[in-house]
Amino acid sequence: MNLEQEIKQSKFRSEFQKTIINIYYTNSYIFSKFQDLLSEYKLTVQQYNILRILRGQFPETASIGTIKERMLDKNSDITRIIDRLIIKQLAERKNSISDRRVAEIKITKKGLSLLKKMDLVDLKSDNILSHLNETDLKKLNELLDKIRI
Amino acid sequence: MNLEQEIKQSKFRSEFQKTIINIYYTNSYIFSKFQDLLSEYKLTVQQYNILRILRGQFPETASIGTIKERMLDKNSDITRIIDRLIIKQLAERKNSISDRRVAEIKITKKGLSLLKKMDLVDLKSDNILSHLNETDLKKLNELLDKIRI
DNA sequence: AAAATTTATTTGTTTAAACAAGTATTGTTT
DNA sequence: AAACAATACTTGTTTAAACAAATAAATTTT
Numbered sequence: 631m632n633l634e635q636e637i638k639q640s641k642f643r644s645e646f647q648k649t650i651i652n653i654y655y656t657n658s659y660i661f662s663k664f665q666d667l668l669s670e671y672k673l674t675v676q677q678y679n680i681l682r683i684l685r686g687q688f689p690e691t692a693s694i695g696t697i698k699e700r701m702l703d704k705n706s707d708i709t710r711i712i713d714r715l716i717i718k719q720l721a722e723r724k725n726s727i728s729d730r731r732v733a734e735i736k737i738t739k740k741g742l743s744l745l746k747k748m749d750l751v752d753l754k755s756d757n758i759l760s761h762l763n764e765t766d767l768k769k770l771n772e773l774l775d776k777i778r779i
Numbered sequence: 780m781n782l783e784q785e786i787k788q789s790k791f792r793s794e795f796q797k798t799i800i801n802i803y804y805t806n807s808y809i810f811s812k813f814q815d816l817l818s819e820y821k822l823t824v825q826q827y828n829i830l831r832i833l834r835g836q837f838p839e840t841a842s843i844g845t846i847k848e849r850m851l852d853k854n855s856d857i858t859r860i861i862d863r864l865i866i867k868q869l870a871e872r873k874n875s876i877s878d879r880r881v882a883e884i885k886i887t888k889k890g891l892s893l894l895k896k897m898d899l900v901d902l903k904s905d906n907i908l909s910h911l912n913e914t915d916l917k918k919l920n921e922l923l924d925k926i927r928i
Numbered sequence: 929a930a931a932a933t934t935t936a937t938t939t940g941t942t943t944a945a946a947c948a949a950g951t952a953t954t955g956t957t958t
Numbered sequence: 959a960a961a962c963a964a965t966a967c968t969t970g971t972t973t974a975a976a977c978a979a980a981t982a983a984a985t986t987t988t
Contacts, residue, residue, distance in 0.1 A: 631927045632924060633923075633924060636927070638849070643901060645913060645916040645917065646909070646911075646916065648920060649916045650809055652920050653802065653805060653806050653923065654806055655851055655923075655927075657802050657803055657806040658852065660799055660802060665946090674972095674973065674974080677973090693937090694936070695936065695937085699787065702800065702803060703807065703974095705975060706974080706975075707974065709938055710938090710939090710973090710974080711974075714972095729936085729983075730982080730983060730984090731936045731937065731983050731984070732935095732983095733936080752792060755796070755799065756792075756795035756796060758926075759799065761925070762795075762922070762925060766922055766925065767794040767797075768794065769918065770798055770802075770919070771794070771797060771798055771801050773911070773918065774801045774802065774805045774919075775781060775782060776910070776911060776915065777808070777907075777911065778780045778804075778805060779780060823944080825943085825944065826943090842967090843967060844966065844967085852944095852945080854946060855944080855945075856944065856945070856946085859944080860943085863943075863944095878954070879952080879954090880952065880953045881965095882967065882968095
């Protein structure tokens with residue numbers, strides 16, 4: 631949909647500005663669709679992402695550092711997101727024996743079975759873009775890559 | 780820069796997923812550059828956006844509703860962002876005489892002169908995308924518009 | 929071996945998003 | 959005019975980003 635109409639702005643200072651706002655606005659659009667997919671499972675996007683990283687490691691544990699490395703958002707406050715997963719009994723934490731600074735985080739059975747129930751989320755999230763063809767997606771990825779020098 | 784390298788993920792489930800993550804990642808990239816531009820003025824992005832809306836109305840006032848309408852993020856908690864602008868003496872609030880439910884918000888002289896000092900921020904923010912040509916930007920905007928049905 | 933540095937994580941604080949609920953005022957019905 | 963609904967906003971709560979500072983353990987330097 632046309633950006634000008636959507637945000638009730640008749641024109642932009644520059645095509646640069648328009649693009650920046652368009653990326654922000656489109657990201658919000660996708661993010662809120664994704665939140666909708668997760669809301670019935672009472673998980674936030676960040677909690678879901680971390681749970682999936684933990685499943686990727688299972689049956690091994692993952693340290694806070696490892697999780698941080700795999701997160702898109704390097705500034706995430708993993709410690710306190712993990713706290714919330716532990717309250718929900720979806721993850722557990724213990725200290726490493728070999729290095730007692732390290733927190734070893736592991737997904738619980740409850741966490742695994744929740745993710746199992748959520749398998750459709752992936753397919754549904756792909757559907758957000760299902761009206762774009764392969765050429766569109768490739769071009770979009772190429773242009774976005776170009777932005778980040 | 781190549782997304783796979785940047786987020787240390789060898790491949791994506793689908794081109795859909797890759798695009799969604801690419802938009803999220805690129806938006807974070809731009810947003811953090813923008814935050815850097817604002818940080819020396821001790822303003823957050825939301826505070827800056829609201830201040831600019833208020834300047835657009837000056838010397839008239841703007842109600843919370845009007846500001847909300849002009850914000851990209853309709854869920855923004857304008858009341859409390861305005862509270863912070865008032866603490867910084869960049870805006871002031873009084874109740875409307877004609878409708879006492881309505882809060883009339885106005886940018887202060889201090890707010891105006893701060894924005895004046897910040898005029899370069901616009902040019903600098905355009906620079907974030909200065910290595911893209913007109914064709915790139917147009918195509919990008921077109922594809923992003925297509926996403927939002 | 930003690931001191932200094934680095935690493936891994938936690939804690940504290942401010943800001944803001946998301947959502948629900950509350951309050952005051954205005955407008956509309958009956 | 960009283961009852962009601964609608965509105966404009968405020969307040970409360972949880973979650974999380976951003977950033978700085980603190981803590982504890984491990985490693986390196988002296």
